[in-house]
Amino acid sequence: MRVFVNKQFRRFSNExxxxxxxxxxxxxxxxxxxxxxNLGGGIYKQRIARKGQGKSGGFRTIIFFKAHKTAFFILGFAKNAQDNLERNEVAGLKDLAGRMLSYDEKIIAIAVKDGALEEISCEQDVS
Known part of the structure; x- marks a missing residue:
């Protein structure tokens, strides 16, 4: 399974x-x-713990996920900054997820080369 972050998410994770x-x-x-x-359409909201704390007060991530194939980290936010996504945000994400989860290897390679996506290496088997 290949795991990617977009530019916006990489900035969030670094900060x-x-x-x-x-x-x-x-x-x-x-x-x-x-x-x-599970927000539907291959979109998942997953908690990530804040360093030194648990997941409940940590970060929320939006991940486009296709089993045994790809995962794209799209959006991240602190729980105290934003609680839930609005309906119109979810609708927009579903449209984007539909497109991104159908990317073939060629499109992914172009996105990585252009810097729109960055592949991360996972030590453990994530599939």
């Missing part, structure tokens, strides 16, 4: 000291059914 290992763990949890919220 909040979220490690790639934490991202890999979140994808692994989805793959084994430990899901915080």
């Amino acid at each position: 909040n000291a979220i490690s790639d290992d934490s991202l890999c763990k979140a994808v692994h949890e989805i793959s084994i059914g430990l899901i915080h919220a």
Whole structure:
């Protein structure tokens, strides 16, 4: 399984000291059914712990996930900054997820080369 972050999410993860290992763990949890919220259309809201704290007061991530194939970290926010997504936000994300989850290897390679996506390496098997 390949795991990617977009530019916006990478900036968020860097600003909040979220490690790639934490991202890999979140994808692994989805793959084994430990899901915080399934928003439909391949979109998952998954909690990530804040350093030194638990998940409940930590960060929320929006991940586009296609089992055994790809995961894209799209959006991240602190729970205290935003609680839930609005309906119109979810609708827009579903449209984007539909497109991104159908990307073939060629499109992904172009997005990585252009810097729109960054692939992260997961030590553990996340599929």
